[in-house]
Amino acid sequence: MSSEERRRKEKENRKNSILKAARKLFFERGFKSVTVDLIAAKAEVSKGSIYLYFDSKEEIYTQILISANIERHKLIEGFSKMEGPASEVLMAFARDYVHFFLENNELFRILMTFMLHSENMNLTEDQNTQLIHTTNENIRTISEILQKGIDTGEFISSVDVRQIQNAIWGMLNGIISLYIYTGAPDKRTERIHAMVREGLSIFIKGIKADSVRQNI
Amino acid sequence: MSSEERRRKEKENRKNSILKAARKLFFERGFKSVTVDLIAAKAEVSKGSIYLYFDSKEEIYTQILISANIERHKLIEGFSKMEGPASEVLMAFARDYVHFFLENNELFRILMTFMLHSENMNLTEDQNTQLIHTTNENIRTISEILQKGIDTGEFISSVDVRQIQNAIWGMLNGIISLYIYTGAPDKRTERIHAMVREGLSIFIKGIKADSVRQNI
DNA sequence: ACGCATCATGACCGTAAGTCATAGTGTGGA
């Protein structure tokens, strides 16, 4: 039915405009200092309406990461199909990943908050699953690059791809946390990227086929 | 003066017993669901007294990490003086570090909360400095181990020790976050340790002198 | 024994998340 369809669409729009307002506020001031009343004011709806579309402030916060994940997924699909040595693709991916979260500081905080406090986020099973799914979808790229490297003989085949994916992901997240903490803008950014480059290239050296001949 | 000294001591005791009560509660229920009234009840003091010793709930939370850092420092001093190949010492350190935070989940959350939200923690400059200092003191061990490895020729000398220290630290923290998120106890613990072992050993391979002969 | 300084207390305040009774709006049928 056309009217029902329009209804659904309008509902989706309303939800999105709340999300958009919330996103802007959270990015400007962080989770704690943004009140639901503020979001309501910014989105030009009443507070009650917010709770018509979301169950809690935490859900709004989470939802922002989910939609960012989905958007981002489209942008990074290319990496796993990229030409050239897997090691270079991996470096490029890492650079992009770090760049993305340095530019979107608060998104990273959402990710970490979720990782560290998933139980206290009052999310439904569905929302939980969705967040995990979209996140996994994005980091799986690392596995794909690693696998390509193994297939072409560039990387040794004795590594557990999934585990290395997680180790690399962990390293990137850890480095980003470090940056967010030391916090300074500008110059610091370049140092972080240097750290990622150096750290990852050592890592790559460790899985390169020709550097471990004696171990095979 | 004896009476003034006793006063100071009693004050310190009071502070410690509040800290002890708070620690127990935070470890059981996490930051958010522990109220200051609860801490007061557990420590058998009034709420007002709590604020005689601490400026904010966040300060209590932070102080717990600081004292844990200090205690832990005594325990890990040994690592940098440990006999044997630096790579093995590094592995042992990593295992210990991860083990510590897996056992003390909430301490890790405090660390990360501080790293991600240091501005919103309402800490005085002093408290801030103290936390940074004690944390640095503990992770500097990594640098010391790396340096020893370089000095004995086990590791290549072309690496930036400080940067590698941070990369390794980041990796460990990232992996711990991942664990806390996937959360399951028991079996998961062994998988995490396996991930740390594999990740770090690849890393070590990347900085070992004899695996990069062709790069020198 | 008195006065002063320090410490302890819990009623109280302000703020913010979340709820709900009430009001508005648009749609389908008479």
Next chain:
DNA sequence: TCCACACTATGACTTACGGTCATGATGCGT
């Protein structure tokens, strides 16, 4: 055209919690 009904919007209200402060207790030096 108008009515009834379902769905949506609203903001005053409730509740909970961090933090404060006026009042009272305690003990030390004189």
